[in-house]
Amino acid sequence: MTRRVPILRQNGILIASIQEELSDGDILALQSRILSDVVSINAKAVVIDVSALDVLDSFGTRTLTEIASSVELRGARTIIVGIQPEVAMAMVLLGLDFRNIATAFDLDHAFDLLRAA
Amino acid sequence: MNSASIQTIRSDGDIVVARQTGRKIAEDVGFSRADQALIATAISELARNIVVYANSGEMEISPVETVSRSGVRVTAQDYGPGILDIKAALADGFSTGGSLGLGLPGTRRIVDEFDIQSVPGEGVTVTIVKWIGR
Amino acid sequence: MPQVISSSVTAEPSVDEAALYFDISQADKELVSHLESTSDEMGDILIESFYAHIMGHEEAAQHFRDESHLERVKRGQKRYFADLITAPLDDAYIEDRRRIGQIHERARVSPTLYIGAYSYYLTRLGDHVRQTMKDDPEQAFAIAFALMKLAHFDMALALETFVSAREDTIQAREREISELPTPVLKLQDGLLLIPVVGTLDSFRARALTLQLLEGIREHRARAVVLDITGVAAVDSAVANHLIQSMAAARLMGAQSVLTGLSAEVAQSLVKVGVTGEALNTAGDLQSGIVLATKLMHG
Ligand SMILES: Nc1ncnc2c1ncn2[C@@H]1O[C@H](COP(=O)(O)OP(=O)(O)O)[C@@H](O)[C@H]1O
Ligand SMILES: [Mg+2]
Numbered sequence: 238m239t240r241r242v243p244i245l246r247q248n249g250i251l252i253a254s255i256q257e258e259l260s261d262g263d264i265l266a267l268q269s270r271i272l273s274d275v276v277s278i279n280a281k282a283v284v285i286d287v288s289a290l291d292v293l294d295s296f297g298t299r300t301l302t303e304i305a306s307s308v309e310l311r312g313a314r315t316i317i318v319g320i321q322p323e324v325a326m327a328m329v330l331l332g333l334d335f336r337n338i339a340t341a342f343d344l345d346h347a348f349d350l351l352r353a354a
Numbered sequence: 355m356n357s358a359s360i361q362t363i364r365s366d367g368d369i370v371v372a373r374q375t376g377r378k379i380a381e382d383v384g385f386s387r388a389d390q391a392l393i394a395t396a397i398s399e400l401a402r403n404i405v406v407y408a409n410s411g412e413m414e415i416s417p418v419e420t421v422s423r424s425g426v427r428v429t430a431q432d433y434g435p436g437i438l439d440i441k442a443a444l445a446d447g448f449s450t451g452g453s454l455g456l457g458l459p460g461t462r463r464i465v466d467e468f469d470i471q472s473v474p475g476e477g478v479t480v481t482i483v484k485w486i487g488r
Numbered sequence: 489m490p491q492v493i494s495s496s497v498t499a500e501p502s503v504d505e506a507a508l509y510f511d512i513s514q515a516d517k518e519l520v521s522h523l524e525s526t527s528d529e530m531g532d533i534l535i536e537s538f539y540a541h542i543m544g545h546e547e548a549a550q551h552f553r554d555e556s557h558l559e560r561v562k563r564g565q566k567r568y569f570a571d572l573i574t575a576p577l578d579d580a581y582i583e584d585r586r587r588i589g590q591i592h593e594r595a596r597v598s599p600t601l602y603i604g605a606y607s608y609y610l611t612r613l614g615d616h617v618r619q620t621m622k623d624d625p626e627q628a629f630a631i632a633f634a635l636m637k638l639a640h641f642d643m644a645l646a647l648e649t650f651v652s653a654r655e656d657t658i659q660a661r662e663r664e665i666s667e668l669p670t671p672v673l674k675l676q677d678g679l680l681l682i683p684v685v686g687t688l689d690s691f692r693a694r695a696l697t698l699q700l701l702e703g704i705r706e707h708r709a710r711a712v713v714l715d716i717t718g719v720a721a722v723d724s725a726v727a728n729h730l731i732q733s734m735a736a737a738r739l740m741g742a743q744s745v746l747t748g749l750s751a752e753v754a755q756s757l758v759k760v761g762v763t764g765e766a767l768n769t770a771g772d773l774q775s776g777i778v779l780a781t782k783l784m785h786g
Contacts, residue, residue: 258370258374259370260366260367260369260370261366261369261402262366262367291377291390291391291394292373292391292394292395292398293395294395294398294399294402294457295399295453295454295456295457295460296398296402296453298454299453299454318741319741320739320740320741321391321705321740322388322698322701322702322704322705322736322740323387323388323390323391324391324739325701325736325737325739325740326388326391326392326697326701326732326736327388327391327392327395327464328395328736328739329732329735329736329739330392330460330463330464330732331395331399331456331460331461331463331464332446332456332459332460332463333454333456333460334735334739335739340738340739340740340741341741342704342708342709342710342740342741342742343708343741346708346710346741349785353785388698
């Protein structure tokens with residue numbers, strides 16, 4: 238079964254809200270959709286809401302990092318939003334990190350960060 | 355009821371099911387939310403290694419109990435190519451799959467007991483145990 | 489199937505260990521039981537002279553509240569002595585010896601006093617054996633050695649118990665301290681201050697991590713000042729915990745600033761590989777709050 242993540246467009250910002258746990262395939266599908274959308278609307282920022290995820294393992298972390306790097310090559314920013322406390326701790330203990338990628342507590346926070354930049 | 359679960363792992367959908375099962379069992383055993391996340395993450399890593407490197411295998415997730423403590427045990431077993439250099443595979447950043455190389459070493463860090471056996475050409479068996487409150 | 493690494497269970501001194509480490513056999517018990525006929529009388533003499541000896545010392549004497557307390561202890565001592573000679577070496581014996589160790593710990597009798605007393609007691613006992621068995625020095629010698637083994641085993645049991653009782657006391661106290669909740673203070677919308685005081689051990693560091701992350705979730709915090717002015721030193725495990733907590737906070741979207749590092753704490757952090765760039769730090773609380781506010785607004 239595939240889970241399609243809704244992607245909203247708002248003033249040149251793409252907002253991908255993950256609603257439920259994703260398989261590796263779902264994450265890869267999300268990756269290519271975000272990248273093609275970034276190009277097609279010439280987005281200036283991508284916000285990915287991961288608050289529904291209760292696991293972010295090495296595959297998820299790597300793929301999100303790849304998305305952020307590609308988005309950056311297009312001159313746009315990526316903000317990852319809503320990592321849960323347990324998920325954050327598990328990531329750190331596993332040795333995972335989102336180096337050089339902005340993180341925000343919630344969408345409000347993400348928009349504040351984008352405004353400030 | 356705490357009961358063991360044995361699952362076939364051969365697709366990325368199976369990885370999702372395995373970690374959801376693991377989380378549920380961990381919750382039933384009485385693990386904190388933080389520990390449930392650790393167990394689900396470890397399962398996710400081990401299951402993915404099966405899919406990526408061995409195509410298919412099995413995973414058994416079961417509650418364990420001794421006189422003084424309870425926990426969860428996970429056994430991930432496959433009959434794939436095996437690991438040539440276990441020591442290297444356990445080092446942070448080592449990967450033959452072009453990925454992060456944190457699955458095995460990271461899993462080892464977040465569990466209490468970690469055992470890996472591999473015979474090249476015959477497969478890999480990883481067994482982990484996490485106890486409550488350690 | 490691979491073997492699961494089995495967990496080790498802490499063993500308590502057992503009858504088997506008595507045999508193994510102290511080389512105590514049934515033969516020893518039999519040798520000592522030769523003293524049974526005279527043990528009552530011997531016990532009386534020994535114990536009277538023993539208490540006459542220790543009551544002359546203030547440290548020892550302070551353990552006895554009054555005459556009747558002293559009499560009660562003496563009676564217990566006589567039974568203890570009788571058991572050394574006659575009781576079978578079984579689990580009940582060990583249990584009894586451990587109980588004695590606990591009593592000594594609770595009464596705060598120091599190991600020096602305890603072993604010193606035992607030694608006094610043993611030499612007198614050896615003397616007595618030698619005197620009463622003048623015609624069979626060989627046998628007297630064997631009995632004295634058997635007594636010595638049993639006495640050493642007794643001491644080991646009592647001390648083992650003494651140490652573990654002491655550890656329990658210390659742990660209970662540490663747990664009490666570490667369970668003191670660390671306050672999470674809201675300085676302004678989105679900005680938290682967590683003042684950490686007291687000792688920061690691994691146990692408490694873990695609790696602190698949860699408080700920090702839960703605090704961020706609850707208050708929707710965007711920045712946190714972790715003030716550790718009240719923490720004298722941390723070991724590398726705790727330093728690692730701190731770093732990991734701050735990294736996890738960052739993943740949740742909150743910037744954290746560490747303030748009030750003592751020289752020792754700074755050193756521990758450097759030892760686990762932390763650089764100033766990787767971690768936001770500030771000299772004092774005031775500048776920490778300024779920095780956190782700045783980071784909070786991007
Ligand atoms: N089940 C397996 N069968 C064969 N090789 C494996 C298996 N699991 C892990 N490995 C080997 O160990 C390496 C490290 O694994 P891991 O730590 O999970 O990192 P990654 O999967 O990112 O490479 C892999 O790159 C692979 O070479
Ligand atoms: Mg892997």
